[in-house]
Amino acid sequence: MQTKEIFGYLRIGMRAVFVHPLQLAWHGAPDARRFRENFLPEGLVPTTPEDRERLREASRCIACLLCDGPAAEVGLGAKPSLVPLVFSRSSVDLPRSRAAVQQLVSAPEVLAAGERLCPSGVPLRRLTEWLAGRLARVEGTGGAP
Numbered sequence: 716m717q718t719k720e721i722f723g724y725l726r727i728g729m730r731a732v733f734v735h736p737l738q739l740a741w742h743g744a745p746d747a748r749r750f751r752e753n754f755l756p757e758g759l760v761p762t763t764p765e766d767r768e769r770l771r772e773a774s775r776c777i778a779c780l781l782c783d784g785p786a787a788e789v790g791l792g793a794k795p796s797l798v799p800l801v802f803s804r805s806s807v808d809l810p811r812s813r814a815a816v817q818q819l820v821s822a823p824e825v826l827a828a829g830e831r832l833c834p835s836g837v838p839l840r841r842l843t844e845w846l847a848g849r850l851a852r853v854e855g856t857g858g859a860p
């Protein structure tokens with residue numbers, strides 16, 4: 716064992732015996748509260764099991780844009796394809812998509828027509844409802860504007 720390695724192990728040992736206990740006494744043990752304080756203000760909400768399931772469904776989208784047809788026919792500004800392709804991707808940017816998500820939530824018949832055309836079976840209505848709930852969670856935590 717070389718001298719450099721010995722000093723490395725000594726440094727790790729000193730940290731474990733002296734520094735780490737002092738840090739714990741001063742700051743307390745890392746916990747969920749500190750995690751939330753650091754990440755929730757940025758709009759990074761915890762990922763729930765339901766989030767994972769919805770994200771799996773969104774990942775089935777192949778970006779064919781067929782589901783946008785019914786929305787264009789009725790003059791709906793928001794495109795249903797944005798639900799799996801853009802809005803599902805990040806909770807941080809979700810508040811900026813609030814108007815489009817609300818527009819889509821209020822047009823379930825358009826989303827249903829898009830689902831019938833979708834070759835991948837993406838559940839647009841379920842995803843849009845989930846996004847509305849996720850948006851409420853982000854805004855409820857004082858997330859990103």
Ligand code: SF4
Pocket residue numbers: 775776777778779780781782783795796799829832833834835836837
């Ligand atoms: S029709 Fe389905 S696969 Fe195509 S863009 Fe829309 S959601 Fe994605």
